Amino acid sequence: MSPKKPLPGASGPTTLGPRMARAEVRHSTPFVLFNALFMMAGSAVAAWALLPVYDSMRYVLVAGAAILGGAAVAVLCDRLRWGASRVALLTALVYIVVGLTLAVPGALTSVSEIADAALDLLRGPVTGWKDIVTLPLPLGDYGTTLVPVLALFLVGTTTSTWLAIRARRLWPLAALTAAALVIIAIAIGPAVRADALAWAPFGVYASREFLVGIAAFAVLLSWFGWRAWYTRRQAIASAFGAGGVQLAKSSHASRLAAASAALAMVVVGVVAAVLVTAPIAESTPREVVRSSLDPRLVVESKVSPLSSYREYFADDAFAATLFTVNVEDGDPERVRLATLPYFDGEEFSAADPEGSAVARFQRVPSHVEVEGDTEDVTATVSIGAQSGIWVPIVGELGSLDFQGARKATLVDGFYYLADADAGVMVVDDGLLSGDAYRVNGERPSEMPSLTEIGTPPGVPTISPELIPDSLHEWVTRQDTSADAAGLAELVRRLRVRGYLSHSIESSTDGETPAWQRALGEYSFASSASGHSFDRIDRLFQQLNEREGEVGNADEDLLVSGVGDDEQFATAVAMLASDMGFPSRVVIGARLTNTDAQGFAAPPCEAGVCRGENMSVWTEVQSDKGAWVPIDVTPQHATPVSPDVANQRDPQYASALDPQRAEPIVPPVTQRGQSDDDKPEAQELTTGWQWVGPALRIAGITLLGLLILLGPFLAILIWKLARRNRRRRGEARDVVYQGWDEYLDDAVDSGLPPLPRATRTEVAREYGTQNAVALASLTDRVTFGNVAVDDATADEYWTLVAADRSELLARKSWWGRVKMRLSLRSMWSAVQSNGAPQAKSADSKAPQRWKSGAGMRSEHSLVTASHRRRTSAQSRHTHKRKKKS
Structure with a gap:
């Protein structure tokens, strides 16, 4: 009767004893610093992607201080063995110091400014994003727009560095955090794509955004490569450092060949990605957060104000006061309600039908710069019966100060298009009776005649x-x-x-x-x-x-x-x-x-x-x-x-409303048609016309299924290929690889990996029906020079398959699916002590060793030279291995 298997992750006594307890790993200082440098590089790429939004030296200082401060907090807390609570406390302290000194301009000029800046630091990470994606670019150091950036890079760098240093199993999440910073920076970046790089080779379209993506990819790929190399070196030292076994070093030529192959793969991948994505990027408009602002949607959803112009001359509106303009300074000649630059054949509109970022309404910072020789114009506008989204403006807008009870609402809802000198109000129903605001504008000193x-x-x-x-x-x-x-x-x-x-x-x-x-x-x-x-x-x-x-x-x-x-x-x-x-x-x-x-x-x-x-x-x-x-x-x-x-238009012609208009087929008497025109030949329908659409639908459906199920199918195929590969080779090697297959099945089923246990201890802990037999036969093959033939190897794998079925039978339907798709065995292989080559003291024959039964490679490779040893040499080797 097999012993009862404890639940994965359960606490309490264990049959493995205290020697199996996991010791806390304290990484070396170079390991910590290298991880911090890689994470800082990833954050720096994100900061570079966001640079055009601000285009100021203060932004560079704030981003640099946030990245350095976040990495320093993570490294310091790791060296002092402080927990996550102290990390959060130090991060908040850095946020306050950098925020008051750099992120909020003029915060330290007075006590009242310090209080206001502290309030901005408190609410900036929550409410400041709206200013970033709505104000016209570049932002410079306007207001508190740097506060969200400070919080983003400080928290992101601290989190990624802390995960890279301290996370034992979830350290790859550090790369996801660094990648998330780059994605956020792109999402809130400029809506206009940067100009193509003139020095791009072979005339390939490439812009600054391409360099950002390639830089982020290079940093993260380099970090994974360095981390894999470091983990392997640590695994080798852990496995063989205490056993007195001399490690066989690979030649410089082999290392150079491996590095060259990896570099060539990266270069080919990058070049292929650029060649494929360049035509797509060149012809596709750039869509970011600021590309889908509400003002454009609101303007497009309204009927053109020119189409409703005649409503002003209805009896109820003809004598009604729409708005009042009280000029305080200057001599303006006109008050502008709406500017309509775009004509599509049906109507003039304020929104560019092609969605150009240049013709997009944006929020107004404290002041809009007006170029040219101008003179000041100041006026107060009070709304009467006028209502809707259009805001009357005098001259070219410099600044606009709302008044009244709805001031905060109007400030948030006002958007301005500088190229057209027009503004819209997108909150509620637009401007309402009683709203008022003060316009500080500019008008040309001299206006030429036509x-x-x-x-x-x-x-x-x-x-x-x-x-x-x-x-x-x-x-x-x-x-x-x-x-x-x-x-x-x-x-x-x-x-x-x-x-x-x-x-x-x-x-x-x-x-x-x-x-x-x-x-x-x-x-x-x-x-x-x-x-x-x-x-x-x-x-x-x-x-x-x-x-x-x-x-x-x-x-x-x-x-x-x-x-x-x-x-x-x-x-x-x-x-x-x-x-x-x-x-x-x-x-x-x-x-x-x-x-x-x-x-x-x-x-x-x-x-x-x-x-x-x-x-x-x-x-x-x-x-x-x-x-x-x-x-x-x-x-x-x-x-x-x-x-x-006498040649009048129809007496009861309908007013044009493009939102409710329906196309009408004109009669042949219209211009451009006649009765002599031959109708277009109609395509003859056949009984096979359904084949094309059906095949297209089937292809699209199959492609969608492949996209959804492709990763899962890849996992199943990979596991099947690994199992088939392990069953090939010499009979003795097939036994060793069968034990590896059993360990992988057990780990994928949710059982914990046991890197320091012997095979017998592992078999007793996992408690499957044939575990002890598998462990015993593997030990006898490894240390007893027992002859193994193909029939024995096949019987061994039959026991492995039976135990896999038993592990599956322990699970529910969903548990069986998870076991088959689990990649825990792969991660366990990455985190194990590895399977390096060793060179024994009395033989030059290469052997692959394992310091415990739970590692991820063959437990022993008995080569031809080893099999020719005498039994005394074998016993001597056995004793030395057990001692190590």
Whole structure:
């Protein structure tokens, strides 16, 4: 009857006696220092990856102090044999000292600053990440943005170094900790990929991010290699140092060959990875945490403010106070609500459809630097009936201070796009009645006129495919120059030949709308809303048809294009872009009368901006980078000629809302189609068309299963290959390898490895049915020169298979699965004393020895020369081994 097996990990008395107790291992100082250096190198790679986010010397000092301090804490506590609690205490002390001296600028200037800095150090690691991923880059040493970095590198370096030095079984987690630092640094890094390295060989695309990845891989791989070498050397010393056996050293040539092979494998792997990933990285946008900011999602989810422009002229909003601008300093001419640089053929929007990191709203630090010759503008904006995400801003924003009860909420929800001078509020429902803020901005000291913007730079912002042919036809009829003066003349003619109309109906509830009454003597003409490609195409078709009817006649006879600021701002933006000028559309209001022709909406009276004051204008960029505003509102004094007025847009056309729009197949009478056009040939369907999709689905499913189950299949195949390899060779070696197989099965089943026990002690401790027989036969083969034939070796392995089945039978279904997939035997092999070659005193024949029955290689290799020894020599060798 086999003895009862104790539970793995259970405490209490053991049959192995006190000599089997694990002694505490105290590593040497070089071992500790080398591990600390490797972990510091891994943290330094992560700090290098995060350098573009800050781009300041203070960041380098903070990161360096955190890395050095974390490693020093781990090394000091190890040398003094202090526990984890003291490690945490010293880490907190380093965090406070470095935080007050480096991470928080000006923290030691006064007692109150010290108190505020201490509060920032307390909450910074929790709340500071939002500033890092939302503020525009580089951060420099702004505010407390260095506090999370200090906590990250200090805690990460301390943890990785402590695990590398002190963890007996879980020391590989140190590499995971170092890798996690690199991953976090990449995740919170810049959203714009670094420029390609000009010195990359063979024209391969490689950037700074490639170097970060290669450096991290090299550091961790080098650490694992050094750790494996050190563990092997320690295993050799432990196994043979006390036995008086001289170790056989490998030749320099063999060591050089092994090192060269390892280096070649690494180089080939890195080169292959670069060649494979370079095309993917070059064509794939960089996605990090700051790439998916809420402002962009909020802006994209809203209907374009230009599409809803006519809502300002409804009776309830026309006279309502939207917001009030109280100018304190400077003389601003306009207040900007939304800037829309991007046109996709349906609408103008503020969000780049390609998701460019340059066109992304970001949080505002204490101040935004404004370049150029400017003058200060200061104003207080109070919100009335205006609500939504768009924030009225005066001039180019320098700083913005919110006021009122919702100050903290508004500060967290405000995002700004510096390239467009536009801001959005993404919290709750945006700005609400009663909100107020103070704007400190800048405006150009001198604004050039449209005729002074120079020659077109040839950088259009609207794709040529999105500009209708009718616009080109109209421009050709005008016979103007293709420069700023020609653009100014085209804008003048467009406004004079257009006619203002905010609605498709002439009345609401039987009463004249407020916007019509405000225009005085006004002859109503219907106008469809929207500013899509088709809507602008119809606008220029009206102009071309009328000019084709009357020729180059009086301007009053050429009035035909009906619309308002929505359509005419889009038309002017297309005209400018077609000439090669960058252009964009802006929604806002005028604080002073800037329209020389007098067609635009009236300016805000005493800073009070109502619906009637809202307007749209186009901005064109000069050759020096300045954005010049162009008023685009058409005239309303000269009505449309009756011949053209009869060709109205549909009486009940629907307003465009791209969120709810549905595609409609146009009839063949539309432009570009005719009844003569032959329909496209329809692909004939056959009964085998399902084969392709079915095979594709099956392939994708099989690939997914291989990805999910591949690691587990690899473990099973590896174990099967190891078992088959051990069953081959000479019969005596097959017996030794069978004992190794039994030990591996036992360790994988959850039994503890016993590196210092004899085979008989191991057999009694594990308690399987055939364990004692296996141990006895292995000892007799090892020390008794017992002849072994193939039949005996096969019988031996039969007993091994029976004990494996017994170990499996002890487990539940899930336990059997875990045993078959367990890699504990592999880790036990890495942590064992190894299987080095030894050279005995009386023979030069190589032998592989084990100082105990639980080690991970063959227990003895009796070579041909050893088998020819006499029994007396064998007994002498036996006694010496037992003594060792």
